[in-house]
Amino acid sequence: NIAAIKVLRTMDAEGRTEANPEEKETLSKYVGWGAFAQSVFSNNYSQRQEWEPERKAIVSILTSEEYEAARKSTLNAHYTSPEIVKWQWDAAKKLGFKGGRFLEPSVGIGYYLGMMPEEIAKNTRSTAVELDPISAQITKALYPAANVKNEGFEKHASPDNFYDLVGSNVPFGAYKLHEKRYAKHSANIHDHFFLKSV
Secondary structure, eight states: OHHHHHHHHHHHTTTSSOOHHHHHHTTTTTTSSSGGGGTTOOOGGGGGGHHHHHHHHHHHSSSSHHHHHHHHTTTTOOOOHHHHHHHHHHHHHHOOOOOOOEEEOOOOTHHHHHHSSSHHHEHHHHEEESSSHHHHHHHHHHHHTSSSEEGGGGGGGOOOOOOOEOOOOOOOOOOOOGGGGGGGGGGHHHHHHHHHHH
């Protein structure tokens, strides 16, 4: 993760938005912070001293806003296995999807974008939504043709029936997003994503 963030910093310093092949390899290994909730991002530092070098390295490379976003992301930053993404694309093909407007909410670093079958990709315009700013920057660097939005899905505005296909591993949890249109459902975050996607 730290190596991927360093690539972003280099690209920013050089005024580049697209990563070169070697940088893409590093960026594609970014896994989010979900596995580090109880170590690097633990509030109980006194009991997690063994993670202090990693914590210091992360604090030194992230802005305070990025660090806070990373800490908040630990609940849901568990990226989808590539095998599952492949199976879902196989299912989309079997259902007859040949291209169109594709949305990946909660994109992470864009596994669905990256594993989109070539025959579909050439006929598809993609939009990706990601709350975490570092993950959104990585997605932009990996997939510059995609329309990447660094925002919560509840803030993403598009007309009804605009997208032809939505693919994602949505965040799961027993908490709610605040979006007036869906408030009557009192849905937990995962159901909110499903409702809005449909």
